[in-house]
Amino acid sequence: MRLACAEINLSALNQNLARVRQLAPKSRVMAVLKANAYGHGLVTIAQSLVDADAFAVARIDEALALRAGGVVKPIVLLEGVFRSEDLAIAATSNFHIVVHDEAQLYMLEHAELVSPISVWLKLDTGMHRLGIEPSLCDDFYRRLESCKNVAANIKLMTHFACADDTQNSKTTEQMAHFFQNIKTVHNELCLANSAGIVGWPKSHCHWVRPGLMLYGVSPMLAATGKDHALNAVMRLTSSIIAIRNVKAGETVGYGSAWRASNNTRIGVVAMGYGDGYPRHAPNGTPVIINGKRFSIVGRVSMDMITVELGDDHSVMLGDEVELWGPNLPVEEIAQFATTIPYELLCNITPRVEYKYIQE
Incomplete structure (x- = not known):
């Protein structure tokens, strides 16, 4: 008699990754593993997703656990870092960081690091949680470009508030706001979360970042994973x-x-x-x-x-x-x-x- 057990189907997981690539064939995939890979087991899930191009986590302890587990692919810290010592760890561990406010940019500009860090600049296009005001994009981008601690090929991103509802115009408005404010920047872009991948093809761009859908669960309102050819993990x-x-x-x-x-x-x-x-x-x-x-x-x-x-x-x-x-x-x-x-x-x-x- 087996008591409480979470059976994790790694074959289904990789079938879902393949489904992401079907939906966004021209995009690279940043697999989101925050919160213990949505409860599925952080390191084991990362080790199984050999075809992902990069991984994303919320906090630096999650990224360190992945490195300790032998994961060598790029790891993006979606919340960035908030202490200078964590910035140093990110540099030595080859983590990518998201920059979403002035304090983080200032810390980067004044740090002494062993090597430059790859940076994702996040714009707030309407979620009003993390991200810089889009009108400040050019200024932030120029400062990042001139910072000795920032590696070449700065990338830009944003996050959708209502992408799970294809009848809501908010996502279209956010995309328009994003593209309007990056006209002078021609680097890699990442807009689409799971709901963006499924419901908003115009958001796919260079990178997509699936989270929930990797685990076989629908990111859309009033739907299940099977509606999108996903398999429960x-x-x-x-x-x-x-x-x-x-x-x-x-x-x-x-x-x-x-x-x-x-x-x-x-x-x-x-x-x-x-x-x-x-x-x-x-x-x-x-x-x-x-x-x-x-x-x-x-x-x-x-x-x-x-x-x-x-x-x-x-x-x-x-x-x-x-x-x-x-x-x-x-x-x-x-x-x-x-x-x-x-x-x-x-x-x-x-x-x-x-x-x-x-x-």
Whole structure:
């Protein structure tokens, strides 16, 4: 009997990378591995993605873990660096850094480094999170070009706010704002995240940076990975550890939040919010057992969930339960739990066993 397990299909991962290249055949691919590769295992995922052109992470500790794991490809720090000592580490470790504000540029201009650093200049075209005002692009670019600590071939990037919705004009506006303010710059560009790759072909440019879609999950609203010919990489499973008879009128779980309307059977699954399953998943959230759908009843607890089996006596002690995966899209579970797939994938906790497979 295997308890909480995240089965990671590396073949599906690389099929998704191939799908990215189909959608953006003229672009190089920067695979986004932040947040432990969206919960899939940072170093193992990087080692498997041998056909990626570069990797991107949020913070320098993630980049250092990749180098320690033997990854030699370019690694981009999407948030840049914020301390002079980290700037020195980036130079010695051959990390690329994103520059998105005056303080970072000033630090670069006044540092003493062993070698120049590759820089991506980020413009804020409407996300209003990180990035310089586009009107400052020429000034920042000239200062970077003249800085002894900056390597040649400065690249430019931005980030979309609403690319998951093809009916929203925000992405078109952001692209127009971006291109309008880089007319004098002819270096490599990177605009498209996963949603840009799928929904906005004009954003592909020299580089694309897929994140969520690499893991087989749709980056678009009201869609699943299968809608874009993507394959689920994570299959989250556990087992039935007890089966109980519950009489009509009896309640199940904390707060007596669910009451049986008829005599029924309950399967107890070794999976809870201590494993990363969403505590707020409501009654009716589906699971798969032996190829059939069953529904969660009662509150999710730290270590267990309860599933109504009804009069189906085919389910036995020890049977495997799929919480999400190829047969049950994580997008569907996210909808039940009123959250997004990103959160579910990233919230898997260390006590869950990881099993990497190739098909």
